Amino acid sequence: MASKGEKTRADIVDSARKLFYKHGYDGTSFSQIVDATGLFRGNIYHYFKTKDDILEAVVERYLDDYRALLMQWEQASSDPRVRLHAFVGMVAGHKAELVEYGCPIGSLNTELGKERRELQQVARALFELLENWLAARFIELGYADEAASLALHLLGRAQGIAVISHVYRDQSFLERETGQLAAWIDQLKPPARRARRAQSHPA
Amino acid sequence: MASKGEKTRADIVDSARKLFYKHGYDGTSFSQIVDATGLFRGNIYHYFKTKDDILEAVVERYLDDYRALLMQWEQASSDPRVRLHAFVGMVAGHKAELVEYGCPIGSLNTELGKERRELQQVARALFELLENWLAARFIELGYADEAASLALHLLGRAQGIAVISHVYRDQSFLERETGQLAAWIDQLKPPARRARRAQSHPA
Numbered sequence: 001m002a003s004k005g006e007k008t009r010a011d012i013v014d015s016a017r018k019l020f021y022k023h024g025y026d027g028t029s030f031s032q033i034v035d036a037t038g039l040f041r042g043n044i045y046h047y048f049k050t051k052d053d054i055l056e057a058v059v060e061r062y063l064d065d066y067r068a069l070l071m072q073w074e075q076a077s078s079d080p081r082v083r084l085h086a087f088v089g090m091v092a093g094h095k096a097e098l099v100e101y102g103c104p105i106g107s108l109n110t111e112l113g114k115e116r117r118e119l120q121q122v123a124r125a126l127f128e129l130l131e132n133w134l135a136a137r138f139i140e141l142g143y144a145d146e147a148a149s150l151a152l153h154l155l156g157r158a159q160g161i162a163v164i165s166h167v168y169r170d171q172s173f174l175e176r177e178t179g180q181l182a183a184w185i186d187q188l189k190p191p192a193r194r195a196r197r198a199q200s201h202p203a
Numbered sequence: 204m205a206s207k208g209e210k211t212r213a214d215i216v217d218s219a220r221k222l223f224y225k226h227g228y229d230g231t232s233f234s235q236i237v238d239a240t241g242l243f244r245g246n247i248y249h250y251f252k253t254k255d256d257i258l259e260a261v262v263e264r265y266l267d268d269y270r271a272l273l274m275q276w277e278q279a280s281s282d283p284r285v286r287l288h289a290f291v292g293m294v295a296g297h298k299a300e301l302v303e304y305g306c307p308i309g310s311l312n313t314e315l316g317k318e319r320r321e322l323q324q325v326a327r328a329l330f331e332l333l334e335n336w337l338a339a340r341f342i343e344l345g346y347a348d349e350a351a352s353l354a355l356h357l358l359g360r361a362q363g364i365a366v367i368s369h370v371y372r373d374q375s376f377l378e379r380e381t382g383q384l385a386a387w388i389d390q391l392k393p394p395a396r397r398a399r400r401a402q403s404h405p406a
Binding site: 021022023024026027101102106107109110111113114115120124127149152153155156157158159160161163164166167168170173176177180 | 224225226227229230304305309310312313314316317318323327330352355356358359360361362363364366367369370371373376379380383
Protein backbone atom coordinates (compact mmCIF):
# COMPACT_ATOMS: atom_id res chain seq x y z
CA MET A 1 0.00 0.00 0.00
CA ALA A 2 1.30 3.42 -0.95
CA SER A 3 2.29 5.69 1.92
CA LYS A 4 0.75 9.15 2.26
CA GLY A 5 3.95 10.64 0.85
CA GLU A 6 3.89 8.33 -2.16
CA LYS A 7 0.26 9.19 -2.74
CA THR A 8 1.01 12.93 -2.61
CA ARG A 9 3.90 12.53 -4.99
CA ALA A 10 1.74 10.54 -7.40
CA ASP A 11 -0.95 13.24 -7.25
CA ILE A 12 1.57 15.94 -8.16
CA VAL A 13 2.84 13.91 -11.10
CA ASP A 14 -0.67 13.20 -12.26
CA SER A 15 -1.70 16.87 -12.12
CA ALA A 16 1.46 17.91 -13.95
CA ARG A 17 1.00 15.28 -16.64
CA LYS A 18 -2.49 16.58 -17.39
CA LEU A 19 -1.34 20.20 -17.45
CA PHE A 20 1.65 19.46 -19.71
CA TYR A 21 -0.64 17.61 -22.08
CA LYS A 22 -3.28 20.32 -22.19
CA HIS A 23 -1.08 23.42 -22.15
CA GLY A 24 2.35 22.18 -23.16
CA TYR A 25 5.47 22.19 -21.01
CA ASP A 26 6.32 25.86 -21.47
CA GLY A 27 2.64 26.69 -21.24
CA THR A 28 2.49 25.23 -17.71
CA SER A 29 4.08 27.09 -14.80
CA PHE A 30 5.26 25.58 -11.54
CA SER A 31 2.57 27.69 -9.84
CA GLN A 32 -0.15 26.15 -11.98
CA ILE A 33 1.00 22.71 -10.89
CA VAL A 34 0.93 23.86 -7.27
CA ASP A 35 -2.59 25.22 -7.74
CA ALA A 36 -3.82 22.08 -9.45
CA THR A 37 -2.64 19.84 -6.62
CA GLY A 38 -4.22 21.97 -3.92
CA LEU A 39 -1.03 21.68 -1.86
CA PHE A 40 1.08 24.43 -0.36
CA ARG A 41 4.10 25.32 -2.44
CA GLY A 42 6.40 24.27 0.40
CA ASN A 43 4.90 20.79 0.38
CA ILE A 44 5.65 20.35 -3.32
CA TYR A 45 9.28 21.40 -2.82
CA HIS A 46 9.57 18.43 -0.49
CA TYR A 47 9.09 16.21 -3.56
CA PHE A 48 10.30 18.29 -6.50
CA LYS A 49 12.61 21.29 -6.65
CA THR A 50 11.96 22.29 -10.25
CA LYS A 51 9.51 21.83 -13.11
CA ASP A 52 12.20 19.83 -14.91
CA ASP A 53 12.26 17.36 -12.00
CA ILE A 54 8.52 16.99 -12.29
CA LEU A 55 8.85 16.35 -16.02
CA GLU A 56 11.22 13.47 -15.38
CA ALA A 57 8.68 11.92 -13.02
CA VAL A 58 5.92 12.48 -15.59
CA VAL A 59 7.96 10.62 -18.21
CA GLU A 60 8.51 7.78 -15.71
CA ARG A 61 4.76 7.62 -15.15
CA TYR A 62 4.07 7.45 -18.89
CA LEU A 63 6.70 4.72 -19.22
CA ASP A 64 5.07 2.67 -16.47
CA ASP A 65 1.66 3.04 -18.10
CA TYR A 66 2.92 2.14 -21.56
CA ARG A 67 4.83 -0.85 -20.21
CA ALA A 68 1.67 -2.14 -18.57
CA LEU A 69 -0.27 -1.63 -21.80
CA LEU A 70 2.33 -3.37 -23.94
CA MET A 71 2.36 -6.31 -21.56
CA GLN A 72 -1.43 -6.52 -21.80
CA TRP A 73 -1.21 -6.62 -25.58
CA GLU A 74 1.39 -9.36 -25.46
CA GLN A 75 -0.73 -11.38 -23.09
CA ALA A 76 -3.86 -10.92 -25.18
CA SER A 77 -2.37 -12.57 -28.27
CA SER A 78 0.81 -14.26 -29.44
CA ASP A 79 0.06 -13.26 -33.06
CA PRO A 80 2.41 -10.38 -34.00
CA ARG A 81 -0.14 -8.99 -36.41
CA VAL A 82 -2.79 -8.83 -33.69
CA ARG A 83 -0.23 -7.12 -31.44
CA LEU A 84 0.54 -4.52 -34.11
CA HIS A 85 -3.19 -3.96 -34.54
CA ALA A 86 -3.41 -3.25 -30.83
CA PHE A 87 -0.98 -0.37 -31.32
CA VAL A 88 -3.03 1.11 -34.16
CA GLY A 89 -6.16 0.46 -32.13
CA MET A 90 -4.70 2.56 -29.30
CA VAL A 91 -4.40 5.52 -31.69
CA ALA A 92 -7.93 5.01 -33.00
CA GLY A 93 -9.25 4.54 -29.46
CA HIS A 94 -7.91 7.88 -28.27
CA LYS A 95 -9.30 9.93 -31.11
CA ALA A 96 -11.15 12.38 -28.89
CA GLU A 97 -8.02 13.39 -26.94
CA LEU A 98 -5.77 13.28 -30.00
CA VAL A 99 -8.04 15.65 -31.90
CA GLU A 100 -8.23 17.95 -28.88
CA TYR A 101 -4.61 18.01 -27.66
CA GLY A 102 -2.49 15.99 -30.10
CA CYS A 103 -0.34 13.01 -29.20
CA PRO A 104 0.86 13.30 -25.59
CA ILE A 105 4.32 11.94 -26.27
CA GLY A 106 4.67 13.41 -29.76
CA SER A 107 3.71 16.93 -28.80
CA LEU A 108 5.92 16.78 -25.70
CA ASN A 109 8.95 15.66 -27.69
CA THR A 110 8.25 18.18 -30.44
CA GLU A 111 8.20 20.98 -27.90
CA LEU A 112 11.24 19.87 -25.88
CA GLY A 113 13.18 18.97 -29.03
CA LYS A 114 13.50 22.63 -29.95
CA GLU A 115 15.97 24.05 -27.47
CA ARG A 116 15.62 21.73 -24.50
CA ARG A 117 17.48 18.79 -25.84
CA GLU A 118 18.55 17.49 -22.43
CA LEU A 119 14.91 17.21 -21.37
CA GLN A 120 13.93 15.78 -24.73
CA GLN A 121 16.54 13.05 -24.24
CA VAL A 122 14.48 12.03 -21.22
CA ALA A 123 11.15 12.20 -23.06
CA ARG A 124 12.54 10.34 -26.07
CA ALA A 125 12.56 7.19 -23.92
CA LEU A 126 8.81 7.03 -24.57
CA PHE A 127 9.39 6.69 -28.28
CA GLU A 128 12.19 4.21 -27.74
CA LEU A 129 9.97 2.00 -25.61
CA LEU A 130 7.33 1.85 -28.34
CA GLU A 131 9.94 1.55 -31.09
CA ASN A 132 11.59 -1.46 -29.44
CA TRP A 133 8.27 -3.13 -28.78
CA LEU A 134 7.10 -2.62 -32.36
CA ALA A 135 10.44 -3.80 -33.74
CA ALA A 136 10.10 -7.03 -31.72
CA ARG A 137 6.71 -7.60 -33.35
CA PHE A 138 8.18 -7.11 -36.84
CA ILE A 139 10.88 -9.62 -35.98
CA GLU A 140 8.16 -12.06 -34.89
CA LEU A 141 6.49 -11.44 -38.25
CA GLY A 142 9.69 -12.46 -40.02
CA TYR A 143 11.21 -9.06 -40.81
CA ALA A 144 14.49 -9.53 -38.96
CA ASP A 145 16.45 -7.12 -41.15
CA GLU A 146 13.85 -4.39 -41.56
CA ALA A 147 12.33 -4.52 -38.08
CA ALA A 148 13.88 -1.27 -36.84
CA SER A 149 12.96 0.77 -39.89
CA LEU A 150 9.43 -0.69 -40.02
CA ALA A 151 8.95 0.19 -36.35
CA LEU A 152 9.98 3.80 -36.97
CA HIS A 153 7.85 3.90 -40.10
CA LEU A 154 4.79 2.83 -38.12
CA LEU A 155 5.57 5.32 -35.34
CA GLY A 156 5.93 8.04 -37.97
CA ARG A 157 2.64 7.16 -39.63
CA ALA A 158 0.91 7.29 -36.25
CA GLN A 159 2.52 10.65 -35.47
CA GLY A 160 1.47 12.08 -38.82
CA ILE A 161 -2.09 10.95 -38.20
CA ALA A 162 -2.05 12.55 -34.75
CA VAL A 163 -0.66 15.87 -36.03
CA ILE A 164 -3.12 16.28 -38.91
CA SER A 165 -6.19 15.18 -36.96
CA HIS A 166 -5.19 17.59 -34.19
CA VAL A 167 -4.50 20.51 -36.56
CA TYR A 168 -7.84 20.00 -38.31
CA ARG A 169 -9.73 18.60 -35.31
CA ASP A 170 -10.74 15.90 -37.70
CA GLN A 171 -11.80 12.56 -36.24
CA SER A 172 -12.88 11.20 -39.62
CA PHE A 173 -9.36 11.71 -40.98
CA LEU A 174 -8.03 9.78 -37.99
CA GLU A 175 -10.49 6.95 -38.56
CA ARG A 176 -9.71 6.75 -42.28
CA GLU A 177 -5.97 6.79 -41.76
CA THR A 178 -5.87 4.30 -38.91
CA GLY A 179 -7.96 2.07 -41.17
CA GLN A 180 -5.28 2.38 -43.86
CA LEU A 181 -2.61 1.58 -41.32
CA ALA A 182 -4.50 -1.53 -40.21
CA ALA A 183 -4.74 -2.57 -43.89
CA TRP A 184 -1.02 -1.95 -44.25
CA ILE A 185 -0.36 -4.34 -41.35
CA ASP A 186 -2.64 -6.96 -42.90
CA GLN A 187 -0.89 -6.90 -46.26
CA LEU A 188 2.65 -7.16 -44.83
CA LYS A 189 4.30 -10.19 -46.39
CA PRO A 190 7.22 -11.39 -44.29
CA PRO A 191 10.36 -11.94 -46.39
CA ALA A 192 10.41 -15.63 -45.42
CA ARG A 193 6.95 -16.17 -46.83
CA ARG A 194 7.81 -14.23 -49.97
CA ALA A 195 10.88 -16.42 -50.42
CA ARG A 196 8.87 -19.61 -49.98
CA ARG A 197 6.29 -18.40 -52.46
CA ALA A 198 9.00 -17.55 -54.96
CA GLN A 199 10.39 -21.09 -54.56
CA SER A 200 7.05 -22.82 -54.98
CA HIS A 201 6.22 -20.73 -58.05
CA PRO A 202 9.48 -20.42 -59.93
CA ALA A 203 9.41 -17.93 -62.77
CA MET B 204 10.71 50.05 -52.61
CA ALA B 205 9.89 49.34 -48.98
CA SER B 206 9.74 52.35 -46.67
CA LYS B 207 11.87 52.43 -43.53
CA GLY B 208 8.77 51.58 -41.50
CA GLU B 209 7.98 48.59 -43.68
CA LYS B 210 11.57 47.41 -43.40
CA THR B 211 11.48 47.68 -39.60
CA ARG B 212 8.20 45.79 -39.46
CA ALA B 213 9.62 43.07 -41.71
CA ASP B 214 12.70 42.78 -39.48
CA ILE B 215 10.55 42.30 -36.38
CA VAL B 216 8.51 39.60 -38.11
CA ASP B 217 11.64 37.89 -39.33
CA SER B 218 13.25 37.85 -35.88
CA ALA B 219 10.06 36.57 -34.30
CA ARG B 220 9.67 33.84 -36.88
CA LYS B 221 13.15 32.52 -36.14
CA LEU B 222 12.60 32.66 -32.37
CA PHE B 223 9.22 30.93 -32.56
CA TYR B 224 10.76 28.21 -34.70
CA LYS B 225 13.76 27.67 -32.43
CA HIS B 226 12.10 28.07 -29.02
CA GLY B 227 8.39 27.62 -29.68
CA TYR B 228 5.71 30.25 -29.24
CA ASP B 229 5.39 29.93 -25.47
CA GLY B 230 9.15 29.58 -25.24
CA THR B 231 9.61 33.03 -26.80
CA SER B 232 8.85 36.15 -24.79
CA PHE B 233 7.97 39.57 -26.18
CA SER B 234 11.19 40.82 -24.57
CA GLN B 235 13.25 38.26 -26.48
CA ILE B 236 11.76 39.53 -29.72
CA VAL B 237 12.58 43.09 -28.69
CA ASP B 238 16.16 42.06 -27.89
CA ALA B 239 16.57 40.16 -31.14
CA THR B 240 15.50 43.13 -33.26
CA GLY B 241 17.81 45.54 -31.45
CA LEU B 242 14.99 48.11 -31.31
CA PHE B 243 13.62 49.93 -28.31
CA ARG B 244 10.51 48.36 -26.89
CA GLY B 245 8.54 51.53 -27.62
CA ASN B 246 9.41 51.24 -31.30
CA ILE B 247 8.05 47.75 -31.52
CA TYR B 248 4.75 48.80 -29.92
CA HIS B 249 4.34 51.15 -32.86
CA TYR B 250 3.97 48.04 -35.05
CA PHE B 251 2.68 45.34 -32.72
CA LYS B 252 0.87 45.56 -29.40
CA THR B 253 1.12 41.90 -28.41
CA LYS B 254 2.98 38.70 -29.19
CA ASP B 255 -0.26 37.35 -30.67
CA ASP B 256 -0.26 40.23 -33.18
CA ILE B 257 3.30 39.33 -34.14
CA LEU B 258 2.28 35.71 -34.60
CA GLU B 259 -0.40 36.70 -37.09
CA ALA B 260 2.20 38.62 -39.08
CA VAL B 261 4.58 35.65 -38.90
CA VAL B 262 1.88 33.40 -40.33
CA GLU B 263 1.28 35.93 -43.12
CA ARG B 264 4.98 35.88 -43.90
CA TYR B 265 5.04 32.10 -44.06
CA LEU B 266 1.99 32.18 -46.31
CA ASP B 267 3.69 34.63 -48.68
CA ASP B 268 6.81 32.47 -48.82
CA TYR B 269 4.89 29.26 -49.41
CA ARG B 270 2.74 30.89 -52.10
CA ALA B 271 5.88 32.01 -53.91
CA LEU B 272 7.34 28.51 -53.63
CA LEU B 273 4.18 26.79 -54.87
CA MET B 274 4.05 29.17 -57.83
CA GLN B 275 7.67 28.31 -58.64
CA TRP B 276 6.85 24.61 -58.59
CA GLU B 277 3.88 25.17 -60.87
CA GLN B 278 6.00 27.14 -63.30
CA ALA B 279 8.79 24.57 -63.26
CA SER B 280 6.58 21.77 -64.57
CA SER B 281 3.01 21.13 -65.69
CA ASP B 282 3.34 17.44 -64.74
CA PRO B 283 1.37 16.89 -61.49
CA ARG B 284 3.70 14.09 -60.46
CA VAL B 285 6.74 16.36 -60.79
CA ARG B 286 4.88 19.00 -58.76
CA LEU B 287 4.13 16.48 -56.00
CA HIS B 288 7.77 15.44 -56.04
CA ALA B 289 8.70 19.09 -55.49
CA PHE B 290 6.71 19.00 -52.23
CA VAL B 291 8.50 15.86 -51.02
CA GLY B 292 11.76 17.39 -52.23
CA MET B 293 11.15 20.39 -49.99
CA VAL B 294 10.94 18.09 -46.96
CA ALA B 295 14.10 16.23 -47.99
CA GLY B 296 15.86 19.51 -48.77
CA HIS B 297 15.29 20.91 -45.28
CA LYS B 298 16.52 17.89 -43.40
CA ALA B 299 19.08 19.77 -41.32
CA GLU B 300 16.49 22.21 -39.89
CA LEU B 301 13.81 19.54 -39.57
CA VAL B 302 16.11 17.31 -37.54
CA GLU B 303 17.12 20.27 -35.38
CA TYR B 304 13.80 22.05 -34.78
CA GLY B 305 11.04 19.99 -36.37
CA CYS B 306 8.59 21.21 -38.99
CA PRO B 307 8.05 24.97 -38.60
CA ILE B 308 4.34 24.86 -39.37
CA GLY B 309 3.70 21.48 -37.78
CA SER B 310 5.35 22.27 -34.48
CA LEU B 311 3.66 25.69 -34.35
CA ASN B 312 0.22 24.21 -34.94
CA THR B 313 0.87 21.37 -32.48
CA GLU B 314 1.76 23.88 -29.79
CA LEU B 315 -1.04 26.36 -30.46
CA GLY B 316 -3.57 23.58 -30.95
CA LYS B 317 -3.44 22.73 -27.26
CA GLU B 318 -5.25 25.55 -25.53
CA ARG B 319 -4.80 28.42 -27.97
CA ARG B 320 -7.29 27.40 -30.53
CA GLU B 321 -8.01 30.95 -31.75
CA LEU B 322 -4.35 31.41 -32.64
CA GLN B 323 -4.15 27.93 -34.10
CA GLN B 324 -7.07 28.82 -36.39
CA VAL B 325 -4.74 31.46 -37.82
CA ALA B 326 -1.76 29.12 -38.13
CA ARG B 327 -3.89 26.38 -39.66
CA ALA B 328 -4.07 28.50 -42.82
CA LEU B 329 -0.55 27.25 -43.56
CA PHE B 330 -1.75 23.68 -43.71
CA GLU B 331 -4.79 24.66 -45.71
CA LEU B 332 -2.66 26.40 -48.32
CA LEU B 333 -0.52 23.27 -48.81
CA GLU B 334 -3.56 21.00 -48.60
CA ASN B 335 -5.40 22.87 -51.35
CA TRP B 336 -2.35 23.00 -53.55
CA LEU B 337 -1.67 19.28 -53.15
CA ALA B 338 -5.34 18.44 -53.74
CA ALA B 339 -5.21 20.38 -57.03
CA ARG B 340 -2.26 18.22 -58.09
CA PHE B 341 -4.16 15.01 -57.28
CA ILE B 342 -7.07 16.30 -59.35
CA GLU B 343 -4.64 16.92 -62.22
CA LEU B 344 -3.45 13.34 -61.77
CA GLY B 345 -7.02 12.11 -62.23
CA TYR B 346 -8.07 11.58 -58.61
CA ALA B 347 -11.06 13.93 -58.60
CA ASP B 348 -12.93 12.10 -55.84
CA GLU B 349 -10.02 11.27 -53.55
CA ALA B 350 -7.99 14.46 -54.02
CA ALA B 351 -8.80 15.94 -50.60
CA SER B 352 -8.03 12.79 -48.65
CA LEU B 353 -4.86 12.09 -50.66
CA ALA B 354 -3.66 15.63 -49.97
CA LEU B 355 -4.18 15.19 -46.22
CA HIS B 356 -2.59 11.76 -46.37
CA LEU B 357 0.54 13.23 -47.97
CA LEU B 358 0.63 16.09 -45.47
CA GLY B 359 0.28 13.57 -42.65
CA ARG B 360 3.08 11.39 -44.00
CA ALA B 361 5.34 14.44 -44.24
CA GLN B 362 4.45 15.49 -40.69
CA GLY B 363 5.15 12.02 -39.35
CA ILE B 364 8.54 12.04 -41.05
CA ALA B 365 9.31 15.45 -39.55
CA VAL B 366 8.28 14.42 -36.02
CA ILE B 367 10.29 11.20 -35.94
CA SER B 368 13.42 12.62 -37.56
CA HIS B 369 13.26 15.52 -35.08
CA VAL B 370 12.68 13.29 -32.05
CA TYR B 371 15.58 11.01 -33.02
CA ARG B 372 17.68 13.68 -34.79
CA ASP B 373 17.84 11.15 -37.57
CA GLN B 374 18.56 12.42 -41.07
CA SER B 375 18.87 8.90 -42.48
CA PHE B 376 15.29 8.13 -41.38
CA LEU B 377 14.17 11.29 -43.15
CA GLU B 378 16.01 10.32 -46.34
CA ARG B 379 14.64 6.78 -46.31
CA GLU B 380 11.08 7.89 -45.66
CA THR B 381 11.02 10.74 -48.19
CA GLY B 382 12.35 8.17 -50.68
CA GLN B 383 9.37 5.94 -49.86
CA LEU B 384 7.02 8.88 -50.29
CA ALA B 385 8.54 9.64 -53.70
CA ALA B 386 8.03 5.99 -54.66
CA TRP B 387 4.43 6.24 -53.45
CA ILE B 388 3.89 9.21 -55.78
CA ASP B 389 5.43 7.31 -58.69
CA GLN B 390 3.21 4.29 -58.26
CA LEU B 391 -0.05 6.25 -57.99
CA LYS B 392 -2.41 4.97 -60.66
CA PRO B 393 -5.11 7.51 -61.44
CA PRO B 394 -8.58 5.95 -61.50
CA ALA B 395 -9.03 7.02 -65.14
CA ARG B 396 -5.90 5.17 -66.23
CA ARG B 397 -6.88 2.13 -64.22
CA ALA B 398 -10.26 2.14 -65.96
CA ARG B 399 -8.63 2.41 -69.38
CA ARG B 400 -6.28 -0.43 -68.59
CA ALA B 401 -9.19 -2.55 -67.39
CA GLN B 402 -10.93 -1.90 -70.73
CA SER B 403 -7.93 -2.74 -72.87
CA HIS B 404 -7.22 -5.91 -70.88
CA PRO B 405 -10.64 -7.38 -70.11
CA ALA B 406 -10.58 -10.20 -67.61
